[in-house]
Amino acid sequence: MAGPEVFLPEGFAQVERKRALCRQYGMEPSARQGDFLKYEGGDKFTFGTMISRHNEELMDASDIVIANLTPFRGVSADPGTVYELGYMVARGAKAFGYTNTARPxxxxxxxxxxxxxxxxxxxxxxxxxxxxxxxxxxMIDNLMIDGGIARSGGFVIRHEAPPKARLTDLTAYEACLARIAETLLGR
Structure with a gap:
């Protein structure tokens, strides 16, 4: 799971909801993202690189990526999410995405x-x-995002969530999980 949920006020709970849905559709989510590691003082740059390394290790152990491409702090997806998506596509993994805005x-x-x-x-x-x-x-974002997902054999689900729920609505995420389960797991 890639997305900006770690930045939300209730980010930990949102990630746990997504993990539970993932299991409900027959998939095992990766361990928690490194952004939930506890900062205990010291050099912030070093701590940031530790989170980055941890997240890359999680991706190395993952078979697919499901990226939340809902615009975050602007008109485009979260840059960290886009990095993770590109990392997984470069590894040859299947990539899937969803967005809570249907506007191109x-x-x-x-x-x-x-x-x-x-x-x-x-x-x-x-x-x-x-x-x-x-x-x-x-396309839902820069052509490299949609293009990478398409070339990996994946797809993007679009959903127009209410503005106040744009960052928390799980309708598109669940639709993405259902289609992945049907396509990859034959459910």
Whole structure:
């Protein structure tokens, strides 16, 4: 399981709910993420690299990745989650994702980042008022994310959760688990 849940006020409980659902669908989740390791003082950078190493060891022991690609602190998925997704795809693992917003990446960038102030450039590309191209492939995020998942044989589940539940709604996660169980486990 990859996602920004560790940053939520009730992150530990949210991760435990996700772990329980994973088991319900016949899959064993990896051990807890290193972000729940207890900081006991000292050099914060060293502690951060310890968490990073721990998380990579968990990924090395995992067969698949299920990534929460719901936008976090902006229009895109959490960068740590994206790193974990790329790490697993590079290892040759099957990758799956879900998002609690059904709006494509280009729509989120145009509306949420640029406030709708976009235009079609002479090149035919959608651009913001700063002239920067807005990637428009009807994907949930940057094309490397969707592309990596697709090439791994995985899929992405989209769900429009209510705004106040966007970071905690488990509807898309459970739909993802159900489809994985059907596809990989024949359930």
């Amino acid at each position: 990446y280009a729509t989120r960038v145009a509306e949420d980042h640029y406030g709708g102030d976009t235009r079609t450039a002479e090149t035919g590309r959608l651009v913001g008022p700063d002239g920067l191209m807005i990637e428009n492939h009807e």
